[in-house]
Structure formats: structure tokens, C-alpha cells
Amino acid sequence: MERLARTFSQQNELITLNENYKDEFETFKSLASMPADILQIFQKLALDLLQDLEQPVDRKGCAERSKNLREEGNLMFKESASGSSKDSVLKACRLYSEAVFEAENAVEELSLAFANRGIALQEYGYYREAYDDCSNALECGYPERLRHKVIMRQAFCAWKLKKIASLEEHLDYLGQLQLKESFEQQLEDLKQKLELLKNQPREQETQGKVVDKSLGEILTDPGPRGRYMVAKEAISKGNVIFSERASCFVPLEQLLICQQCAATLMSAPIPCPNCHQRVVYCSRKCREAHSAIHKFECAAYRKDILRLLGISHLALRLLLTYIPYIRPHLQEMTSAKGMWEEIMNLSRKPEESENAPEYLRSLRMVSQLDQAIDEELNYHILCANLLQLYLKEHTDFYDQFHSLPASIEDWQLIISALILRFAGQLLANGHVGDALLGVGMEPKEFVMLQPELWQKPRHLKRGQLHNLSHSDPITAINLPYLSLCNHACEPSIRTKFDGCSVVNYAAKDILEGEEIFNCYTMDYRNSLKLQRSHPLKAIYKFECTCAKCTRTDPDQNYLSFHRYRCEKPNCRQEFLPDAKVQQNNLRWWLRCNAEKPITCTVCHELQHFAWYNEFLGLIGSSADSSKRQALFKAFDDLDKWLVDHHSLKRIMAEELVTACFYEIDGGTSLDEFEYEDLARIIRKQLEGIAAQCGDNSTEYIARMTYLWDIIAQKKCRTDRKELLEMKGKVDYLASEHREVFLNYYNDFIEQ
């Protein structure tokens, strides 16, 4: 980061970029027309940066470490064979995965690590992944004399997966070899299985459209609020308004999620061996689908530059994804100016049906870059310039333009301008996708490879669902159809992120013709108007005039989660802190707000909240049973100070429940009354979350996992109604999680 900041600040000193900012194209044109000697120094700074960031590979060391891990995996796998323990098989998978990651491009080791992981995965029951690993091993040059073993395994997995064509192909190949008797027998066995399979009915693969039929319609306001979405018909709460699949997203914080489909639950991640394992895929199919993009990003990942560029990385993705669609419109053009005018024409066309191609819809997204402050604008210009130079000097991206009439210099101008344009659009239109992740997982660990959690593929062990409750942002994602929704502080939609797709449910009943709003910030129940207005102005460049913000008391909903009963014995009145006096989000318990104490607005006495620190003290000693009893009591006592669904109550419940589960996971056994107490507190917490965030919010589902675990262990009473309600929540989960949750429900709760 420091190196990048230094380069950018040196480049900044050489130029005055944003005098009379006109548009992206004019910006780069004026950059290109700087005095040649200054331009050369300017570009050399960026080129030197790209050069310096190259990170060499110690191939020998990698091979050695990979071999050691594989051998450790072999020992673990042998142990599993003797005791037939599923845990040891998964442990072996984990070690082999580490061996795969260590091998980088030491291909010999890589092929052995893949082959061994394939065996372990097959043993565990991950047949699709095992099949892929066999292909990976063969691709990396698995020794010729042993290839038949790998192919036999592939044939077996193909049979398990009911892939008739692959099974036939492998059996044909094996049929031409001279095999030992035991292999001949396996071959015959698989041939019979193939015949049986051929007689079974076939399953069909389905492929969804980018935007499924939408109940929204796009209208345009000539004023600054621009295009917006209204309901074509009345939509009841909970119904799907539209869904959209994104072609472009980037993982946040270098998270190791599938770069193609954003899957987080990967049991056999396949890393790219050429960019220091910063890019992984959940399958060979995803790796193949992403190859047209990754071939231009691989060197940048190797240099580790993309994570430094924020939204510009996503802008690069848009460029790489859409250029094959944009190029045909420009291929007759002879000048950069002509090309840019054509791009602007494409961007202006008003066609907004849900069937408009994604690249056009993206080109038409609004940008507020012309209103950006100088510093921000310069930063994005320098990022776009750096990425353009990177493509030019470190990839063969420009080869596709060689045969076209415009010069490469013209194309360089267009590419820089497009990256900048996409970055500006994404600032006002980009989304952040979230997912449930493993709790307490290190960045390079994979939750599916944790033996203490799983009993078999996609089936958790009893009591382990809460270990999938960490909700976090995972992607920066371009969803140009969803982006057509304008903002209101009370959204009409509840967006479910499902990998690189979203499903938008009606968050309330919507009338025909009513505007469908998204919420770009925290909503009116979770923030003060003051807190929302700042980002809306700074990022989206408008003042919110939504129904919630224009009420006489715009903060009433948020404040209703901050009602206190005065702790002074002679007052004890209910009061609401004065939001204007506090000038913060009223969350005094956060360290950053420690200087902003709460005063009773009736008696004007300062509140000391001694009970809060006592509660934290008890949390710290929750290993002790008597302290746990005191903790449960202290939680009940919160009603003395915090009124109704005060938001601090659910935060304290979260602390309490997490602390108790930490003890349970560590082997402490709670008695039946403690479990009932715990379940009662979780239910209360869920009521609070439902009131403030909604009962199908990710927060709700994440905390619900704790209750499922107690119920799964038969440690608390429940009833049919509660169970059905809980089961209904899984509709709001990403499909990969839905499957795991439903398996859990069927395994441990249904009966």
C-alpha cells in the first residue's frame, strides 16, 4: 500500500489532471498531450511500480513443503483406513489441500497432491470434486505408468455422478489397455453399472436467465433522481420481485471464494498455481468459465496489486467482461474520438427492459465522478492509468486490437477512459454481497475441510450449525438492474445474495405503480438520519427526501431501540437520549463513543451503567457454572434499565450466547436449566432482531443457528409452529447454505 501511495503521490506532483474535468475520455486525452518528457517520467513511475511488485517463487521450497504436507496427509489417510474414521479422511483432504496450495507451479508435486486429494475426496463422498482432482492430476502430468489408476477412479466417480458420456469415455480408454486382473474386474463392474445407468431416466441441467421476469418496470424522471423502478402490479410481502445474475464481481479482502460463482463452501478449492494462490475456483468448470478473465488478471494477482485498487479492480472486471461485446461496435472506427462517441451513444440509448444485455445496462449506469472531490478523482484516474499500463505491458490484452483500423495508442486511450468510467459508475451503483462464513476461520482455511464440523458431505455434525453463523461482506458486485432502484431509508426490497446472483423479495406489501426502493445505507431502524445523510450526499450526491426522512420526527424508529429507564432511584423515569446532544449513533458502549455518555432527559443526571461492566465481567468467567447462572440473571435484569427491544439487549444476548457456546464447543456441559435459559435468551434476542432488522434478515438467520443447535441436541422444548417458522427462514439463504441447513434440519430436528 505504501509503495502504491508513494507512486501516486509522485505522479500527482507531475500533473494537474482535473482542471475543468469534462469526461473520462478528455481526461486521458489531456494526460496523453502532456509534454513528452513529463509524460515519460509519469508513466515510468507506474511501470516501475508494476515491476517492483513482482514476487518471485521459490519453486524448490514450495515443492519440498508440498511433499511434506502430502506425506502427512498419507499418514492421516492410512489412519482412516485402519479405523475407518470419517474425520481422518477429511483431515487428510485438508492436508492434501494444503499440499496443493503449497505446490504453486511445482507441477510434479501439484499433480501428486491433486491425485491424493482425489482419493481422499472420493472416500469421503465428494465425487464431483474427486473427479475434478483426477483431471487436475492428469493435466499436471501425473506419471504415465499410473494414469490408468486415476482414470479408473474417474470412471467410478462418473458413475456415482451419473455422467454417462464421461463414464463411457473412460471405460473405452481403459478397455484398450492391458490391465492387471484386479483392474479388469473393476472395469467389468463399471461396464455393468454403465448399462444400468443408461436405462435410468436422465436429469436435465437448467440455466437461468441473467434477469428473471421482473415485477418491476423502469421509468425515467427528467430530474436528478433519474431512472427508477415501480411495481407493474401489486406485490405481496415476501414475493420475489426479480432476480439477477451478475457476470462481474470481485472477492473482498482477497477472500478465497470461487472467482467464477462466489461459492464459499468449497471442499476441494482449485487454486491458480501462477498467482500465489490468491485465486481459487470451486470446480474445473468454474475455472474454465473464468479463464478468459483470469488470463488478463493473473499477473496482477501475482503482483498483489488488485487489492490495493478497491473499486477499480471491479471496473477492470467490467472492462474485461464487456470488451468482447463493445469491440464489435468500434471495429470500423479509425480514431479514439469516434470510438468514444460511439460508446457514449450506446450509453445514452434509453432501452431499459429486463432483457437489455448486461454490458449495455452497465454502460448506462449513472456516474457522479464529475462531482467528486479532486483527491478522489485523481486517485481513480491514477488507478485507471495504472491498470491500462498493466494490461499493455504485462498481458497480451491489446493483441485483439492489432488488426483493427484504430491505432493501439487510440485503444489505450479508450481502455483507460472505460476503466475510469466504470469505476465512477460503480461508486454510485456497486453493491456489496454477503454470505454466512465459518466462525473463527483463518483467511486461508476452508470451512468444508474442518473435520470437527462435518459428519459427511454437506451434513454437519449435531450441534455445529452455529459455526456457520459469521455473516460478512464477501463481494463487490455489479448488478446493473438492481442498480436502477433509487434509494429510500425504508427499502421495499430484501435482497438475498446467492453467490453471484441476487433475489429481491418484497420487504412489505407494494401497491401497483408504487416505487420500489433499495436502501443504500443502513436503514431508518438502524441509523439516525444524520448518519445516513452524510454518505448519501458524499457518495450518491443527493439529499434524501424519503417518507422517513421528511417526517417531523425522522429518528423515532431508531430511537425506539434506545429507550432507557433512568438509573437514579429518585427518578426511574423512561427517557430517550437526545440524539442532537449525543451527536453520535447513541451506541455509547462502543469504544469510539466512550466520550459521549448518556444523560437522563428527565432528571438530567448522568447514567453510569455499572451493570454493563458487571455483565462483561460475568461473560469473561462464563466457564464457571455459578457465574453463568449470574449471567442469565443479569441478562433478565437488563429490563430494569433498557426498555423493550433496546438494541443493546440483543448485542448483550449475542455476547452471552457466543460465550456459552464457546464453553459448550470446548467440552463444558451445561445442565438442562441452563440450556432452557440459553434458548429463552436466544428467542428474546431473535425478537429484538426481528423488530430492528426483520425476521428474514441475515442477522436473524445467523443468530437462529444457535437455537437450532440447542433444539437439535434436544436440550430445550420447542413446538411445531416454531420449527416450521424456523425452517421457512432457509428460503432466505444462498443455495449452498440452504442445502446444509436443510440437511441439518432433516438430520436432527425434523424427528
Ligand SMILES: C[S@@+](CC[C@H](N)C(=O)[O-])C[C@H]1O[C@@H](n2cnc3c(N)ncnc32)[C@H](O)[C@@H]1O
Ligand atoms: C444506483 S443509482 C439509481 C438509479 C438512477 N436513478 C439511474 O437513473 O440510473 C443511484 C443514483 O440515483 C439517484 N438517486 C437515487 N435515489 C435517489 C433519491 N431518493 N433521490 C434523488 N436521487 C436519487 C442519485 O443520483 C444516485 O447517485
